[in-house]
Amino acid sequence: MAGGGASGSNLSVLLQSQRGPCAAVSQPLDTFFLSGSSPSFLGPRTMVSFEDVNQVNGSTRPFFRSFDHDDNVEDEYDEYFHQPEKKRRLTVDQVQFLEKSFEVENKLEPERKIQLAKDLGLQPRQVAIWFQNRRARWKTKQLEKDYDVLQSSFNTLKADYEGLLKENEKLKAEVDLLTDRLHVQEKEKSSSELSVKDALSQEPATKPICDSVSEGEVSKISTVPCKQEDISSAKSDIFDSDSPHYTDGVHSSLLEAADSSYAFEPDQSDLSQDEEDNLSRNLLPTCIFPKLEEADYTDPPASFEDHAFWSWSY
DNA sequence: TTGTGTTTTATTGCCTCC
């Protein structure tokens, strides 16, 4: 085990400088890079076994301070150089020098390694190891940075996604509300139609509806003859769910719903061309009984409850 | 002072390249 280059008097400072950053010799970094090829940066040996220590080590090296001559120096010397090899931390200056070099190029060519080792008074292998470990640390930090970037990107996307989910739920609720409203409307409509049907079926077939109205009202009633089969024919048209008029009523209400910005889409794939035409014709509010309107009744009722005013003359 | 966690230095084993 070599180490003879460091004089015994220098050893205590050498050891002290190994204890930690605070104990290290401070020296402006610039001086490290102005050293040229001469071994101007020769810090304390950090390894116990140095092959070149006799060549480069010496009391003139800047990283060695002058030592006080002390009785314990020889003991420390023996202790230091005869103990099993231990890890020695690099000084702050050595680390800074290596860091600067690493910033320039994080890979180490053989010539550069030799030069750095010379300048720092380290083994080339130590320099190589330092670069190796430094690359590993750099990689870890890079991974952490990448992780942070990905994390923030993920958070942004997540926030967007959650916002869209909320909006989706809101729209779904709106759709449900409008669907319910539509169902209620249709229920009301069909129950009204049923009551009209009941009313019509309870009237005596031969009895003119005009019996139940006043004379003044009778004058308003159309004089067009209205036979029983006409009525049944009309009724058949009205209440036949297969008839286009029936579906017109449905379409009508659908369109009303659509008018109130309802997003319900009736499946029109089953509609014939005629039905589609009827659908477009019924964009305007229509009487619930368009066929009757075309036929013999007068003044369509304001509501289904007003069916008593409906009459057909014989 | 001591226990514990972190950082730094160094080793080992494997892989790739020339």
Added chain:
DNA sequence: GGAGGCAATAAAACACAA
């Protein structure tokens, strides 16, 4: 096959709270 890089790991050095 040797040199060099990398990942995993050991172990010493260090920091710090109790």
